Amino acid sequence: xxxDIILAGVGGQGILSIAAIIGLAAxxxxxxxxxxxxxxxxxxxxxxxxxLRLSDKVIHSDLIPTGKADMILSVEPMExxxxxxxxxxxxxxxxxxxxxxxxxxxxxxxxxMAEIEKVRNHIALDADKIAKDMGTLKSANVVVLGAASPFxxxxxQLLEKAIAMLFGKxxxxxxxxxxxxxxxxxxxxxxxxKS
Amino acid sequence: xxxxxxLGNEAIAQAAIDAGLTGIFAYPGTPSTEITxxxxxSKQATEKKIRSSWSTNEKxxxxxxxxxxxxxxxxxxxxxxxxxxVAADAFVxxxxxxxxxxxxxxAADDPSMHSSQNxxxxxxxxxxxxxxxxxxxxxxxAYDMIFYGFDLSERLETPVLMRITTRLAHSRxxxxxxxxxxxxxxxxxxxxxxxxxLPAIARKRYKGLIAKQENFIxxxxxxxxxxxxxxLNRSLGIIACGIAYNYLMENYPDGDxxxxxxxxxxxxxxxxxxxxMVNECEEVLVxxxxxxxxxxxxxxFLMKCLKIKGRLDGTIxxxxxxxxxKVALALGMEVTEGAEIPSVVxxxxxxxxxxxxxxxxxxxxxxxxxxxxxxRVFSDIGCYTLGALxxxxxxxxxxxMGASITMAKGAADAGLVPAVAVIGDSTFTxxxxxxxxxxxxxxxxxxxxxxDNATTGMTxxxxxxxxxxxxxxxxxxxxxxxxxxxxxxxxxxxxxxVKTIMEELKYPGVSVIIPRRExxxxxxxxxxxxxxxxxxx
Numbered sequence: 147x148x149x150d151i152i153l154a155g156v157g158g159q160g161i162l163s164i165a166a167i168i169g170l171a172a173x174x175x176x177x178x179x180x181x182x183x184x185x186x187x188x189x190x191x192x193x194x195x196x197x198l199r200l201s202d203k204v205i206h207s208d209l210i211p212t213g214k215a216d217m218i219l220s221v222e223p224m225e226x227x228x229x230x231x232x233x234x235x236x237x238x239x240x241x242x243x244x245x246x247x248x249x250x251x252x253x254x255x256x257x258x259m260a261e262i263e264k265v266r267n268h269i270a271l272d273a274d275k276i277a278k279d280m281g282t283l284k285s286a287n288v289v290v291l292g293a294a295s296p297f298x299x300x301x302x303q304l305l306e307k308a309i310a311m312l313f314g315k316x317x318x319x320x321x322x323x324x325x326x327x328x329x330x331x332x333x334x335x336x337x338x339x340k341s
Numbered sequence: 342x343x344x345x346x347x348l349g350n351e352a353i354a355q356a357a358i359d360a361g362l363t364g365i366f367a368y369p370g371t372p373s374t375e376i377t378x379x380x381x382x383s384k385q386a387t388e389k390k391i392r393s394s395w396s397t398n399e400k401x402x403x404x405x406x407x408x409x410x411x412x413x414x415x416x417x418x419x420x421x422x423x424x425x426x427v428a429a430d431a432f433v434x435x436x437x438x439x440x441x442x443x444x445x446x447x448a449a450d451d452p453s454m455h456s457s458q459n460x461x462x463x464x465x466x467x468x469x470x471x472x473x474x475x476x477x478x479x480x481x482x483a484y485d486m487i488f489y490g491f492d493l494s495e496r497l498e499t500p501v502l503m504r505i506t507t508r509l510a511h512s513r514x515x516x517x518x519x520x521x522x523x524x525x526x527x528x529x530x531x532x533x534x535x536x537x538x539l540p541a542i543a544r545k546r547y548k549g550l551i552a553k554q555e556n557f558i559x560x561x562x563x564x565x566x567x568x569x570x571x572x573l574n575r576s577l578g579i580i581a582c583g584i585a586y587n588y589l590m591e592n593y594p595d596g597d598x599x600x601x602x603x604x605x606x607x608x609x610x611x612x613x614x615x616x617x618m619v620n621e622c623e624e625v626l627v628x629x630x631x632x633x634x635x636x637x638x639x640x641x642f643l644m645k646c647l648k649i650k651g652r653l654d655g656t657i658x659x660x661x662x663x664x665x666x667k668v669a670l671a672l673g674m675e676v677t678e679g680a681e682i683p684s685v686v687x688x689x690x691x692x693x694x695x696x697x698x699x700x701x702x703x704x705x706x707x708x709x710x711x712x713x714x715x716x717r718v719f720s721d722i723g724c725y726t727l728g729a730l731x732x733x734x735x736x737x738x739x740x741x742m743g744a745s746i747t748m749a750k751g752a753a754d755a756g757l758v759p760a761v762a763v764i765g766d767s768t769f770t771x772x773x774x775x776x777x778x779x780x781x782x783x784x785x786x787x788x789x790x791x792x793d794n795a796t797t798g799m800t801x802x803x804x805x806x807x808x809x810x811x812x813x814x815x816x817x818x819x820x821x822x823x824x825x826x827x828x829x830x831x832x833x834x835x836x837x838x839v840k841t842i843m844e845e846l847k848y849p850g851v852s853v854i855i856p857r858r859e860x861x862x863x864x865x866x867x868x869x870x871x872x873x874x875x876x877x878x
Contacts, residue, residue, distance in 0.1 A: 156689065171514070173346060182512040186371030186456030187799065190727065192691035197512075208512035211665040213677030227686045233679040241821035248692065253685045261683040341708075 147177070147299055148203070150210040152229045153196040156171065156222040156246045157189035160287040162220060165196050167291060170308035171300050174201045176246070180209040191248050193225055219294045221244045221273070221287050223258045230265070238267045240294040240335075242286060244274035257273075269293050271334050278329055285327035292331025302332070343518045349509035351417075352516045353447060353789065355486035361444070362521035363414035364392035366402035368771060369503050370421030370802035371456040372510040373449035376801075377419055388800065389524065395797075397806045398742070398771040399424035403431040403446065410444040410500070411536055413528030415491050422450040422463050427742065429466070432500075433528035435692035436470035437546050437697040438536045439498040442525050443491030447503045449510045456799075458722070458739065462631035467502040467608055471550055473557045474608040475504040475566070476583035480514040482566070482606065488519065489564060497556055497783045506630050506662065507585050554609065562611040567604065569614055574599040578622030580615075580635055581605070594671060605635065615639065627651035627669060630663050634854035679774040694729055698794050698858035699725045699832035701838070703735040705856075706761070708835075709842035717813065721745040721773075723765035724798040724860075736763055743772025750780045759846040762789045766807035767797040774814060777851070781819040786849045788842070791815075792858040794832075802863040815853045824852035831858065 151168070153161040163183055172179045196234040198208045213232050218239045220226030226241035232289070233239065241262060245255055262270050273289035295305055306325055313320045345353060354376045357365065367377040368635035372721035380386045380393040399420040409416035420428060425448045428716050432446060441447065448463035467474030475490055475837070477483035483505065488503040534542055561567055579588045582605045603618050618625055619639065625635040625651060650656040656671050657663070666676045702725075706726050708718065720726060720736035721744060728735040738748055745762040753760040764773050769791050780787055791811055797803040807814075826845060828838045838856070845852035 169346060173472050173515070178515070179346070180512055180514045182508055184455070185375070185801075187691050188692060188726065189801075190691040190799075191689075194691040206587040207665050208508045208514075208584070208587065209664045211676065212592065213670070214678045215679070224686055224689075228684050230680040230682055231678055233675070236680070237679075249687065249689055251687050257685045261685055265680070300540075315645060340782070 147201065149200040149216045149217070151198040151200075151217045151219055151297060152210065152215050152232050153198055154229055155222050156192060156223040156225060156248065157191050157194045159196065159221045159246065161196055163200050163260060164221075164287055164291045166312055167288070167308045168200070168298065168300070169200060170311055171304040174304050174307065175300060177202055178205050180205045183236050184297050184303060192306060193228060195229060200213075211299050217294060217297060219290060221253070223262060223270070227258065227261050233265075234333065237270065238289060238294070238297045240269045240292050240297070242273040243270050244272055246285070250263065250299065269335050269338060271331065273331065276330050276334070280323070280326055282323045282328065288324045288327040289331040292328035293335045295328065295332045296335050314316045342520065345516050345518065346513055347480060347516045348511060348513050349477075349480050349483050349505060350374055350449075350511070351379045351501070352484040352743065353487055353505070355516070356484040357415075357417050358383055358389065358391065358632050359387050359519060359521045360488045360491050361423065361524045362391055362417055363524050364406065364409045365417045365419065366396050366406045367419040368396055368398050368402055368424060369551060369797050369803045370424050370449075370774060371449055371800055373419045373421045373424070373447065373839060374800045374803070375510070376447060381454075386649070389645055390683055395803055395806070399428035400431055401427035403435070403819065405447075406436055406444060407431060407438070410440045410442045411530065413442040413511050413530075414525045414701040415443040417445050417447065419447045420449070422448055423459065423741065424448070424468055425458060425463055431815070432466065433470045434538060435500045436537055436550060437543060439546070439550070440494050440500050440527070441498065441530045441535070443494040444500040444502055445490045445494065446485065447505065450504060450506045450631055452506055452697040461630065462634060463502065463504045464608060464634050468502065468634075470500075470502070471554065472502060473497075473560060474504055476504045476606050476608070476843045477509065478586045478604070478606055479586050480509070481763070482514050483509065483602050484516050485787050486566065486606075487704075489566075493560060497553060497560070499557075504583070506584060508662065514538055521534065528869045540778070541584065558611050559607050561609060561614065564606045567610070567614060570598070570604065570799040571603065571615065571786045572598055572600040574734070575601060575622045576624065578603070578618040578625045580618065580625060580627045580629075582629040582635060585630050585663050585668070588663050588665045588878070589628060591665040592669045592672060592674060610635065617704070624648045624650060624850035628663065628671070664864070677744065690730060692730065693724065697724070698830040698856060698860070698862040699728060699792055700733075701835070701858075702831060702856040703728045705828075705830070705838035705842055707733065707735050708839045709846060710761070713759065713846075716763045717759065718763060719745045719749040719751075720762070721764040721768045723768050725763060725765055725792050728763070741767055743776055746773050746776035746780065746787070746789055749789070750776065750783070750785045753785050753787050754783070758786050760787050762787060764789065764791055765793065765798070766793040766811060767805040769811065770805070770814070774818060775817065777820070778818045780851045784850050787851060788845045788848075789851065789853045791853060791855050793855050793857040794863075796860045796863045798860045798862065802860060802866065811855055818849050818854050824848055824850065825855070826852070827855045829856055829858060830856040840851065870876050
């Protein structure tokens with residue numbers, strides 16, 4: 147088993163929480179893990195990414211080679227496209243469609259969506275809307291994680307357990323809300339791949 | 342033993358705690374910050390009473406650590422690569438004094454300059470100071486090397502440099518802990534003149550340092566961190582330093598490398614190991630993160646008798662960090678590429694936060710300077726350096742910590758009046774005060790803006806040594822009380838702020854303007870923590 151994942155977003159959007167949930171689940175599953183993060187200047191509203199690598203064998207490089215990533219998991223549509231050179235031909239692109247506009251020359255959303263449509267395996271969902279409808283806008287990142295979960299080759303219960311571990315300190319309500327958010331994202335994807 | 346999922350930085354910190362650390366000293370700087378933060382937040386460190394609060398700069402940190410070592414206890418100093426320039430005087434001379442208690446200096450290099458102004462290679466400093474240097478290739482090795490490093494430091498009475506790079510510092514992996522060691526007892530040096538570098542003593546110490554080199558090399562040959570892995574195909578030999586080894590292994594998923602490989606993670610490198618590779622292989626490929634140090638060493642002797650491949654002959658790009666692809670190409674392998682980045686994707690550079698006080702300060706400064714010719718604003722290292730970008734385009738220099746005040750002074754000395762310096766509060770106490778004193782002593786006509794957001798912002802909001810002290814420092818240095826002006830950088834005070842700055846630009850001496858408002862990030866965090874505290878009541 148090997149899963150190389152690029153997590154993408156804008157500084158402050160919470161991709162490191164996604165990494166932490168997947169990481170906890172992977173450790174619980176007895177897998178090896180390496181996760182390279184971006185700290186420092188880029189965190190001030192710039193593009194950020196994290197290389198998350200899971201494997202049942204020893205992992206050497208902290209960085210994923212180009213064209214070898216099994217998945218791009220993005221909480222922002224333009225950021226999902228920035229890492230296409232990393233994605234393997236049969237890899238999945240899972241992205242939030244809600245734009246994060248903090249630059250004057252941000253492109254038209256339709257143009258971005260047209261490019262996302264061109265990627266053979268893709269899941270695009272408005273995670274912000276799904277989260278908001280559930281009354282938990284903050285959990286949009288966990289909705290995207292849920293949408294990616296069918297492709298992670300990780301036992302879903304381990305992801306649930308990881309959420310309980312990570313958010314346990316913040317109270318039972320926060321755990322429940324995030325479990326629902328992940329489930330909503332997962333259901334979105336399961337519906338698409340079954341149809 | 343316990344297995345933890347740790348950043349490279351956290352692995353180093355945990356190891357130091359476990360290895361009997363007494364004090365850690367540092368100034369924040371990406372990619373090194375999390376080492377000290379981990380100790381600050383560690384319950385074990387608190388229980389063991391390990392000293393860990395921030396130092397004013399890397400030099401004070403290095404010297405304090407040397408003091409801990411002097412009394413026989415274990416100390417660690419952490420900094421980003423350019424921080425070692427600031428600490429260099431103390432660091433280089435610590436090679437001469439040697440250590441008493443174990444002393445490890447961690448320098449975190451930033452090849453590709455993710456968050457830095459250059460990509461200098463700290464291994465040079467290790468060689469320059471003539472002390473052992475460790476360059477771990479992964480998180481576990483980093484953990485283990487701290488135990489070894491403290492032991493080496495005490496056995497051979499020398500400071501030890503650990504050089505890491507961004508990818509190790511900020512990458513997480515599982516680390517197995519060892520059982521802990523107690524802190525050392527207070528034990529002054531057996532020779533109470535060991536740390537007196539008077540010429541007569543220094544000459545003796547230098548002979549001693551030279552004599553130690555042989556032992557340092559023996560350590561590097563026998564510690565087990567440097568490995569010679571033989572291979573049957575000797576058309577090529579590969580030298581892989583630090584994390585470059587991982588990128589090499591990544592290209593051989595089954596682990597079967599046909600060529601001899603020399604993995605280097607400890608310096609000074611034993612000549613015998615290099616000689617063996619050079620003698621037995623037709624060509625040698627050198628993979629090293631940062632500068633071509635080993636490559637240059639080999640070329641210097643052997644350019645004529647064998648082909649060395651690396652960064653100097655173009656086999657590998659001269660600048661920028663390594664990755665699995667660059668190493669694959671150097672090995673003559675094919676690399677895969679995904680689809681191209683669609684042209685619709687545009688860059689998203691970092692920017693000042695919405696609500697940041699620096700925004701209002703720059704808007705006021707730009708307006709105050711509107712009638713003067715452009716190119717008069719000398720700035721410094723911190724979040725406010727982002728004022729160089731649109732829409733502000735407000736500053737003209739960013740060189741090193743503290744250079745804003747001194748460069749403005751030089752420019753004013755040479756006739757550019759008014760000249761403006763923009764420096765943050767934490768950078769001011771780090772390295773700005775002495776420059777301000779120079780300006781006061783010369784009565785140089787400069788306007789110094791000390792943007793006080795009460796934190797060290799860019800590195801994540803650590804406490805600033807300047808908080809609550811700036812006016813007193815300026816007065817103490819000799820700035821005229823009437824020309825120390827505090828303003829509130831808010832939109833509603835814009836006109837007033839512009840007026841204040843314009844007045845001081847006309848003053849033919851040293852004036853200080855302090856735009857003061859808390860960093861929006863630390864403010865938000867404080868509010869969140871407060872809300873959490875009220876909830877749990």
